[in-house]
Amino acid sequence: MNYESKEKEGVVIITPKGKMMAGPDLEKLHDKIKELVRIGARRMVIDLGEVELMDSRGLGILVAGLTSLRNVGGELKLARITNKIESLLVITHLSKVFKTYGSVDEALKSFQTGS
Amino acid sequence: MARRLSKIPHGVAFPSDQKFLAAVDRYVEQELKKAGFGKDVIADVAISVSEFVNNAILHGNRQDESKLVRLELYHAPGQVTICVEDEGEGFEPDKVASPLEGENLLKEVGRGIFIAKMLVDSVEFSRGEKGGTRVKLFKKLPV
Numbered sequence: 001m002n003y004e005s006k007e008k009e010g011v012v013i014i015t016p017k018g019k020m021m022a023g024p025d026l027e028k029l030h031d032k033i034k035e036l037v038r039i040g041a042r043r044m045v046i047d048l049g050e051v052e053l054m055d056s057r058g059l060g061i062l063v064a065g066l067t068s069l070r071n072v073g074g075e076l077k078l079a080r081i082t083n084k085i086e087s088l089l090v091i092t093h094l095s096k097v098f099k100t101y102g103s104v105d106e107a108l109k110s111f112q113t114g115s
Numbered sequence: 116m117a118r119r120l121s122k123i124p125h126g127v128a129f130p131s132d133q134k135f136l137a138a139v140d141r142y143v144e145q146e147l148k149k150a151g152f153g154k155d156v157i158a159d160v161a162i163s164v165s166e167f168v169n170n171a172i173l174h175g176n177r178q179d180e181s182k183l184v185r186l187e188l189y190h191a192p193g194q195v196t197i198c199v200e201d202e203g204e205g206f207e208p209d210k211v212a213s214p215l216e217g218e219n220l221l222k223e224v225g226r227g228i229f230i231a232k233m234l235v236d237s238v239e240f241s242r243g244e245k246g247g248t249r250v251k252l253f254k255k256l257p258v
Contacts (some may be wrong), residue, residue: 021162022169023136028155055165056199064223084158091233092226093215 003055005032011108012036015047020058033065042074045107049080054088066098075099079107126187131176131201139168139186143197152256158207159234160195160254166227167199167250175201175248194255201247208240 001018002025007040016029046062048054065075078100081089089095101107109115118135119221120127120142127142129135143164147157168184182202189196212219214226232238235254243249 019140020164021136021140023133025137053162054168054232055162055171056224059226059230060223063221067221067223088230092230093220097220 001029003029003032005036009108009111010047012041013045013047013104013108014072015050018052019052020051020054020061021057022057026057026061030061030064033061034068035073036063037068037074042069042072043111044057044069044076045079045101045104046075046076047079048082048085049103051082051085054085059088059092059094062098072097073094075111077101077110079104123185123187125189126185126198128183128185129170131178131182131184132180132182133169133172133178135184136165136168136172140165142186143188146188147190147195150195152190152195156195156254156256158183160197160252161229163234163238163252163254164197164199166231167252169200170227171201171203171248171250174206175203177203194253196254197252199252200243202243202245202250203247205242205246205248 001016001020003014003016005012005014020026044065053095076092080103081100089098101110118129118130120135120138120139129139140161143161147160160183168186169196171184172178185200187198208228211228212225213219214220214229219225235252239255241249
């Protein structure tokens with residue numbers, strides 16, 4: 001697994017690629033999210049459109065990112081979730097917790113409109 | 116760097132280090148592909164196996180690299196059974212808290228067994244030969 005990170009309209013967009021499954025590569029993404037929050041990121045979109053598989057550690061990192069951002073008045077939103085990931089969010093009841101959007105642009109727009 | 120898995124009858128064994136997780140995932144995927152399983156079944160089994168292998172490394176063997184995790188894979192037409200065994204002190208699966216209740220919902224950890232059980236047809240826990248936890252996963256092809 002690897003990831004790309006960029007900023008657009010004051011929002012950090014992270015795009016993981018491959019399998020978001022437990023292991024050293026996934027922990028690098030975890031560290032990256034923590035570091036971004038530490039240096040001041042408050043709005044974040046995780047673009048999951050290129051994620052093949054996700055396990056509980058992958059979900060755990062999304063939850064950790066969400067809670068750490070909300071603790072400092074920020075927000076983490078998910079974009080382009082696949083059917084597999086949507087199923088995972090539903091069975092773990094995390095679909096009630098995360099805001100999800102069909103595209104990164106929709107997620108970015110939601111930060112402006114507050115939706 | 117790719118980590119080497121040691122061959123054992125019906126499977127592989129490896130030290131308790133998360134650096135082996137990617138190699139284990141590749142092994143399971145290759146074996147299931149060779150056996151003719153479809154993408155969705157492979158995905159479900161791969162996630163379940165990842166959960167239990169990671170638990171074996173972290174919680175069973177507590178990342179003690181002198182202790183091995185063993186993975187055995189058996190397949191027959193339309194079904195696969197995978198056993199994951201550690202050399203830890205065993206655990207009581209009934210005492211694992213539900214990840215859906217109260218403040219557990221927003222915890223970073225604690226969903227692995229719950230997710231793994233949802234993705235396969237059955238999960239059985241028993242004691243391994245060395246006293247650790249042995250988990251048996253069973254998945255059949257959708258009819």
